[in-house]
Amino acid sequence: MAIKKIAFVVDKLPYKGESSRLALTHCIASQTVEIHLEEDENVEPVLAFVGNGVLNCLRNQNAEAYGVSTMESHIKNALLTDIKVLICEEDVKRLGIAEENLIMDAEDFGADMTSQIVPFSEIMAEIESSVHLMYF
Amino acid sequence: MSKLTIGCFSSLVGSMTLDFAVKLAEAARKKGHDVDMWLSGNGTMLAKKGQRSFKDYSSLEKTMTDLVAGGMTVVACEACAEARGYHKEDFIDSFGRKSMDWYLASCFGADRVLHIGGE
């Protein structure tokens, strides 16, 4: 079976621009990519938040005022579709974010998958083992 | 020959990034490579037909239609375009309109992917 891993790396802040949201929607689109591929082919996405991009992963977002979905709901949808979600440990520490303030699971969406806080070196290893790379 | 997929999320006017993407695509085609181009976010602006050529504004419609006539594939994100008021009838005829999974499928078949984010 031909599976190609694509790394989606997010280093932009949310809401002012649409970059990080488009990262999530493109990443989640991997769920339906099979319709364009042969039977034994598929794309395996991995989603990583680095730099200030880790601020996309804060809990308790409420974007009603903007009339858009929160990045929190997009990230939870990614977990619901079993996408591997990585959050850079060094950046979490640098920004003084406690783990309890990060989106570590999506149990309220019914997801089993959880986010992982990992050193940048692990994210680099994911980049290295991916066939293609998209920086958002 | 190899295949390059270029994803471009940057706007047509107000940024020169789409110009870069188109020139790169043109150079790749000249060397005999296959090229797919995915337009998403503000990049979908490039899919709008009837662009008028003014001095000092990017004008890429003619170049793009020539490239597509020569075998390049250009597809824009349907949702991103609709959100901006570019409907099917507004699209350059030879451009495709598809959902985001098309981009990932194109990447699946590509030797190289250059993903150019938006502003």
Add this chain to the structure above:
Amino acid sequence: MKLGVFVSEYGTTNDTLERLKADFLGIVLVQNGVYNAVVSENGQTSPVLGKGTKVYALSEDLLVRGFDPSKVDKRVTVVDYGGVVDLIFNNFEKLIWL
């Protein structure tokens, strides 16, 4: 891994570029990124030039901004669009646009 990083901004302090690791890290200066190939601030050349295994700059973007492609920092190799295509297929395996 052979990684090609397109730098399109001047004076990027992007910490991603700082942290990227690759066996071969090629930096391609395009758009305003080409200022990194020619401008010195207080006598110091751009730190971007020290990041990669090899640094390239797009000739057209240098000329547009008033720079002679033959007078860039000696660590920089000037390429045209065709040269960028060759780099993409022959020198890099994966690409990042910053």
